[in-house]
Amino acid sequence: GNSVTQMEGPVTLSEEAFLTINCTYTATGYPSLFWYVQYPGEGLQLLLKATKADDKGSNKGFEATYRKETTSFHLEKGSVQVSDSAVYFCALSNDGGYQKVTFGIGTKLQVIP
Amino acid sequence: DGGITQSPKYLFRKEGQNVTLSCEQNLNHDAMYWYRQDPGQGLRLIYYSQIVNDFQKGDIAEGYSVSREKKESFPLTVTSAQKNPTAFYLCASSPGRAYNEQFFGPGTRLTVL
Numbered sequence: 001g002n003s004v005t006q007m008e009g010p011v012t013l014s015e016e017a018f019l020t021i022n023c024t025y026t027a028t029g030y031p032s033l034f035w036y037v038q039y040p041g042e043g044l045q046l047l048l049k050a051t052k053a054d055d056k057g058s059n060k061g062f063e064a065t066y067r068k069e070t071t072s073f074h075l076e077k078g079s080v081q082v083s084d085s086a087v088y089f090c091a092l093s094n095d096g097g098y099q100k101v102t103f104g105i106g107t108k109l110q111v112i113p
Numbered sequence: 114d115g116g117i118t119q120s121p122k123y124l125f126r127k128e129g130q131n132v133t134l135s136c137e138q139n140l141n142h143d144a145m146y147w148y149r150q151d152p153g154q155g156l157r158l159i160y161y162s163q164i165v166n167d168f169q170k171g172d173i174a175e176g177y178s179v180s181r182e183k184k185e186s187f188p189l190t191v192t193s194a195q196k197n198p199t200a201f202y203l204c205a206s207s208p209g210r211a212y213n214e215q216f217f218g219p220g221t222r223l224t225v226l
Contacts, residue, residue, distance in 0.1 A: 008153065034214050043117075043203055043217035044156075089155070093213065101207075101215055105155040 004104035023090035117218035136204035143209035145187035
């Protein structure tokens with residue numbers, strides 16, 4: 001079956017530090033890959049996505065590249081801000097019977113001034 | 114504005130009572146979903162619906178029930194049979210085609226007293 005693996009955290013960084021959150025996946029076929037962000041007490045928001053190998057998704061300074069050879073979709077940002085503090089979920093969607101989305105466990109990011 | 118609304122944001126109930134959580138979307142999406150979120154466990158799928166008048170059990174359906182009488186609405190009932198109902202509940206929708214992302218509501222936090 002499909003699965004997504006990411007570290008739970010928390011990841012604590014100082015403002016302006018470089019961020020990497022690793023995500024690896026197991027899936028049949030050729031899934032689409034997503035990063036969602038959840039701020040405290042809110043629902044999930046789509047941050048970025050990639051639909052085929054070597055695609056790079058980007059939004060708000062965050063980037064992730066779909067690497068089929070390593071089955072990875074690591075999230076990066078060059079300079080984090082306090083406002084980036086949130087939980088980040090890696091996810092995949094394949095051509096299962098009802099468009100099932102499989103989520104990782106979520107990684108909590110804390111950015112300190 | 115198009116989006117997904119969930120109400121109420123906070124809900125309290127006594128043990129032994131059933132309670133219904135509302136989810137409405139005006140995105141004209143075919144598919145709708147209910148997830149449960151607990152600390153350290155990510156998102157777990159409760160029920161999903163691909164079309165009106167049809168729904169399927171997810172990974173943790175025991176103690177929950179749903180209906181899909183209208184395309185816009187997908188209410189979730191937490192019954193007294195659910196042994197540990199205190200959690201954060203998230204509703205989502207998607208166009209229903211493969212590889213698409215899901216769009217989330219703001220969530221309802223249910224606390225059983």
